[in-house]
Amino acid sequence: xxxxxxxxxxxxxxxxxxxxxxxxxxxxxxxxxxxxxxxxxxxxxxxxxxxxxxxxxxxxxxxxxxxxxxxxxxxxxxxxxxxxxxxxxxxxxxxxxxxxxxxxxxxxxxxxxxxxxxxxxxxxxxxxxxxxxxxxxxxxxxxxxxxxxxxxxxxxxxxxxxxxxxxxxxxxxxxxxxxxxxxxxxxxxxxxxxxxxxxxxxxxxxxxxxxxxxxxxxxxxxxxxxxxxxxxxxxxxxxxxxxxxxxxxxxxxxxxxxxxxxxxxxxxxxxxxxxxxxxxxxxxxxxxxxxxxxxxxxxxxxxxxxxxxx
Amino acid sequence: xxxxxxxxxxxxxxxxxxxxxxxxxxxxxxxxxxxxxxxxxxxxxxxxxxxxxxxxxxxxxxxxxxxxxxxxxxxxxxxxxxxxxxxxxxxxxxxxxxxxxxxxxxxxxxxxxxxxxxxxxxxxxxxxxxxxxxxxxxxxxxxxxxxxxxxxxxxxxxxxxxxxxxxxxxxxxxxxxxxxxxxxxxxxxxxxxxxxxxxxxxxxxxxxxxxxxxxxxxxxxxxxxxxxxxxxxxxxxxxxxxxxxxxxxxxxxxxxxxxxxxxxxxxxxxxxxxxxxxxxxxxxxxxxxxxxxxxxxxxxxxxxxxxxxx
Numbered sequence: 059x060x061x062x063x064x065x066x067x068x069x070x071x072x073x074x075x076x077x078x079x080x081x082x083x084x085x086x087x088x089x090x091x092x093x094x095x096x097x098x099x100x101x102x103x104x105x106x107x108x109x110x111x112x113x114x115x116x117x118x119x120x121x122x123x124x125x126x127x128x129x130x131x132x133x134x135x136x137x138x139x140x141x142x143x144x145x146x147x148x149x150x151x152x153x154x155x156x157x158x159x160x161x162x163x164x165x166x167x168x169x170x171x172x173x174x175x176x177x178x179x180x181x182x183x184x185x186x187x188x189x190x191x192x193x194x195x196x197x198x199x200x201x202x203x204x205x206x207x208x209x210x211x212x213x214x215x216x217x218x219x220x221x222x223x224x225x226x227x228x229x230x231x232x233x234x235x236x237x238x239x240x241x242x243x244x245x246x247x248x249x250x251x252x253x254x255x256x257x258x259x260x261x262x263x264x265x266x267x268x269x270x271x272x273x274x275x276x277x278x279x280x281x282x283x284x285x286x287x288x289x290x291x292x293x294x295x296x297x298x299x300x301x302x303x304x305x306x307x308x309x310x311x312x313x314x315x316x317x318x319x320x321x322x323x324x325x326x327x328x329x330x331x332x333x334x335x336x337x338x339x340x341x342x343x344x345x346x347x348x349x350x351x352x353x354x355x356x357x358x359x360x361x362x363x364x365x366x367x368x
Numbered sequence: 369x370x371x372x373x374x375x376x377x378x379x380x381x382x383x384x385x386x387x388x389x390x391x392x393x394x395x396x397x398x399x400x401x402x403x404x405x406x407x408x409x410x411x412x413x414x415x416x417x418x419x420x421x422x423x424x425x426x427x428x429x430x431x432x433x434x435x436x437x438x439x440x441x442x443x444x445x446x447x448x449x450x451x452x453x454x455x456x457x458x459x460x461x462x463x464x465x466x467x468x469x470x471x472x473x474x475x476x477x478x479x480x481x482x483x484x485x486x487x488x489x490x491x492x493x494x495x496x497x498x499x500x501x502x503x504x505x506x507x508x509x510x511x512x513x514x515x516x517x518x519x520x521x522x523x524x525x526x527x528x529x530x531x532x533x534x535x536x537x538x539x540x541x542x543x544x545x546x547x548x549x550x551x552x553x554x555x556x557x558x559x560x561x562x563x564x565x566x567x568x569x570x571x572x573x574x575x576x577x578x579x580x581x582x583x584x585x586x587x588x589x590x591x592x593x594x595x596x597x598x599x600x601x602x603x604x605x606x607x608x609x610x611x612x613x614x615x616x617x618x619x620x621x622x623x624x625x626x627x628x629x630x631x632x633x634x635x636x637x638x639x640x641x642x643x644x645x646x647x648x649x650x651x652x653x654x655x656x657x658x659x660x661x662x663x664x665x666x667x668x669x670x671x672x673x674x675x676x677x678x
Contacts, residue, residue, distance in 0.1 A: 308634070310634050319631040319632075320630065323627040331646070331647045336642045
């Protein structure tokens with residue numbers, strides 16, 4: 059029998075677990091205010107609660123083909139600090155989509171924080187898609203803080219797609235991502251981030267291309283509104299014959315500030331690494347064009363920002 | 369009567385003062401092994417020796433139109449540490465070319481080092497072209513070290529072109545460049561750097577666009593051979609309506625390593641900053657094409673490297 063969810067949890071889940079939405083079916087684990095409210099395993103995907111610390115171990119066997127794992131986190135208690143360690147063991151040849159995400163509803167005056175520390179052990183030839191949405195809401199004055207740490211270990215010929223988005227409402231975030239790549243491994247990262255008001259966001263990413271013919275494509279798009287600040291520090295290290303392309307584009311609005319500090323580090327003759335970054339304001343011509351359709355300036359900006367982030 | 373120069377000094381001058389070559393004419397100052405060997409002023413450009421520390425003050429008046437100042441430095445004594453402070457006062461409206469450069473001939477076993485600390489005070493509407501070549505030679509085992517510090521203060525509507533090249537033979541260099549730009553100021557930087565053997569090069573550059581409509585274009589090209597290492601950290605900070613474009617391209621050969629850490633920092637809604645960087649090996653197709661002309665691999669590489677750096 060499925061667990062009964064309160065209104066706030068359901069509302070937050072609609073934001074962070076998009077697509078078909080969160081259901082208590084298949085492989086899943088719903089963490090709410092620091093405890094696992096409900097979870098389920100399947101033939102190929104086993105979810106086990108950790109014994110020594112908060113979090114789960116997720117075992118995905120090699121016969122997994124196209125299955126999804128949903129592991130949303132909801133924090134609705136003001137003043138809560140929730141630290142969770144999730145480890146994913148993806149067997150050789152598995153093909154899986156992991157849908158994570160964290161939403162904080164803070165209606166109090168104390169800071170609510172969630173730190174998700176995730177490690178992915180990706181077997182040979184496995185194909186993993188990892189989606190992660192971060193979101194904050196609530197009428198309280200307490201800050202909504204998310205500090206995710208993501209470590210990805212990729213074996214030969216594996217593929218990992220990291221699709222991460224901070225939608226809105228997160229007052230402070232420091233993201234740490236580290237990827238180690240074996241021969242022939244392929245990494246795709248799409249990072250989207252929107253900050254507003256006095257929010258602060260920092261994203262540090264290090265990609266170590268250690269194996270021959272590994273390749274990485276990193277796309278980061280961000281919009282900074284209000285007096286928010288963002289700092290990006292993606293780092294691509296080529297230690298073998300490899301290929302990487304990093305692209306960071308940001309739109310600044312109002313009084314916002316964006317710093318982008320990409321680092322490309324070639325330690326091998328056949329490491330080919332390219333980086334592009336641009337920061338600028340909204341395209342004025344686009345704005346004018348949309349306003350001729352009768353949109354207000356705000357509406358037009360909204361359309362452009364949404365198009366830019368999608 | 370011109371000062372008599374020794375063979376080594378003449379030979380080094382041919383490398384670092386290119387174009388028409390160094391002559392003891394017009395406005396000039398030749399510094400050799402820590403002392404000013406000879407110098408001259410003109411109607412519009414006065415060179416004065418500093419009283420309180422090593423170095424010169426160069427006063428360029430507003431009627432200077434297209435004149436050149438040559439201030440080469442030669443260090444040929446092994447084991448010497450030569451620190452020099454040169455200040456340039458460029459009056460409103462002046463148009464001047466400053467040709468600097470330092471060559472170290474080290475035939476001993478002790479490290480020879482030259483640190484040129486240069487400050488440019490560029491008046492309104494002035495146009496300055498600053499050329500600087502760094503070079504090392506000599507059969508000695510002692511290191512040839514160059515640590516230039518360049519500070520540029522640009523007033524309204526001034527223009528500054530910084531053309532800097534490290535040709536070869538410099539074992540270790542740490543370059544620090546800082547530019548502060550007033551309204552309408554325009555900065556052009558071309559940095560070329562070649563390292564070989566066990567050489568190390570680091571270049572840190574910060575450009576502060578403080579005035580409205582200031583703009584900066586920075587092009588950095590480097591070739592790293594042998595087991596040399598290079599680190600680039602250009603930084604463009606937009607504090608007003610401004611425009612900047614940074615482009616860093618590097619070729620790695622052999623066992624060399626290159627790190628490029630550009631930083632773009634937009635602190636104003638109308639700061640538009642673009643950065644591009646690429647590190648890779650020599651274009652193989654080009655190499656093959658040149659070899660069909662009968663060139664050896666080395667010769668073909670030489671041609672490509674030279675074309676890339678020019």
